[in-house]
Amino acid sequence: NETLEYFDREAKKRRDQETNLWSEPGDPSHSERDDDRALYNLLQSRAQTRMGSQGYRRLSVDIEAMRDLRREVRDKWKMILENLGFMAEADSLLNVSASASYDRMRNAAAARTLLHTLHSETSIFNSKEPPPERYLFTLDRLIYLDAAEDFLAKARRFYPPKDDDDEDDDEGTTINLPFLLSRMNQNISGGEDEDDEEDLSGQD
Numbered sequence: 001n002e003t004l005e006y007f008d009r010e011a012k013k014r015r016d017q018e019t020n021l022w023s024e025p026g027d028p029s030h031s032e033r034d035d036d037r038a039l040y041n042l043l044q045s046r047a048q049t050r051m052g053s054q055g056y057r058r059l060s061v062d063i064e065a066m067r068d069l070r071r072e073v074r075d076k077w078k079m080i081l082e083n084l085g086f087m088a089e090a091d092s093l094l095n096v097s098a099s100a101s102y103d104r105m106r107n108a109a110a111a112r113t114l115l116h117t118l119h120s121e122t123s124i125f126n127s128k129e130p131p132p133e134r135y136l137f138t139l140d141r142l143i144y145l146d147a148a149e150d151f152l153a154k155a156r157r158f159y160p161p162k163d164d165d166d167e168d169d170d171e172g173t174t175i176n177l178p179f180l181l182s183r184m185n186q187n188i189s190g191g192e193d194e195d196d197e198e199d200l201s202g203q204d
Contacts (some may be wrong), residue, residue, distance in 0.1 A: 013098045021070040023132035039066045069126050076124050080154045084147060093141050096134045097188045114148055122155045122161045152170040
């Protein structure tokens with residue numbers, strides 16, 4: 001039974017990482033980064049909200065919006081990896097487990113330098129916020145495979161930096177974390193579920 005419980009826990013951790021693509025995968029509390037904390041709090045708030053209520057649906061929309069942005073970044077990385085010839089290996093190069101440790105990285109300092117170069121000199125990330133730490137592990141693997149500089153060159157080619165006008169156009173697709181957190185707090189404050197149920201019953 002203990003063995004089955006262990007594998008069940010590990011499977012849940014993998015699904016959690018694949019679904020939420022935590023920016024700081026090694027942080028089980030999901031509190032070290034603002035974006036992870038916002039997503040985690042939204043998930044916790046939804047778990048405490050009556051399913052089917054307006055508040056539940058609103059939280060689901062916000063959660064999927066954050067997940068979509070994270071998947072979009074991951075898709076950019078996957079496209080470049082496949083373009084470099086890692087057709088079969090792209091997913092494994094991108095997968096990061098909750099037990100990932102910086103201590104086991106072979107080239108941590110070089111990977112961090114590359115991550116910040118990608119953040120400042122390309123538009124592979126969708127935000128000016130600090131880049132997700134999970135991609136350090138992918139870069140560490142690419143450095144080991146002697147493919148990191150080729151990845152950077154492709155990223156510069158496919159996703160050049162955006163100018164101010166482009167950033168203005170993209171404002172509607174970015175996540176406003178303070179707004180999401182304030183809305184989540186309103187849901188937690190209580191009373192909304194009853195109103196939601198009345199709204200739903202009036203719609204039937």
